[in-house]
Amino acid sequence: MSDVPRKNMWQVAVAAGPVAPDRLQDFLAARPGMRMNCGVVYGEFVVTSLPTEDALLIADETGDIRKGTKSVGVARQYTGVAGHVENAQVSVHLS
Template sequence: MMADFVTGRWSAELEDLFLRVSGRFGRVEVRRRMRDYVRGLLGPVGRKNSWQLAEYAGHNGPYGLQHLLSRSRWDPDELRDDVQEYVAQRLGAPDGVLIVDDTGFLKKGVVSAGVQRQYSGTAGACT
């Protein structure tokens, strides 16, 4: 399923989004790293750390992606606003609501902190 975001039917949507937000990243190298980073997060990468994401993107090491996240100059609030506007335009409806439930894990026991009944997307129910 996640691979569809990178290579399948969602690929064109991702490219459209990348074009829309690319102005937030000054240099072309940083834009490419941002694109590689997002594709890695959405792609079939087992562990989503800099080494594995860089390997998936075909980079020689993680340093470019680490630079993107720690030293490159871009405003995460402006990027968030751009993505939010894009989603509203592409998926929005006047009375619509977007709910993203990406993951969860089942808890066991009744006495540990945080194990009260709660909805889990993994189970699709309250557990």
């Protein structure tokens, strides 16, 4: 939704303005409902932006197995790629 090339919270916060990025991260982390509300807002934006009523939006959750823990979101979690709990990074892709 922004012009920031990499969409992580830190870079979006830096682009947003004068508030320190860690303060914005703390704000969103402390309010789990905020993430759900953001999903509703983005969902409404996507639905109203689709060119026709018969357009199709596909959400695909993908798990990538990771050996280390340096990448954002890496944790021991279930991923379909491995078929069990593994050190992985899960992402959601929309097309």
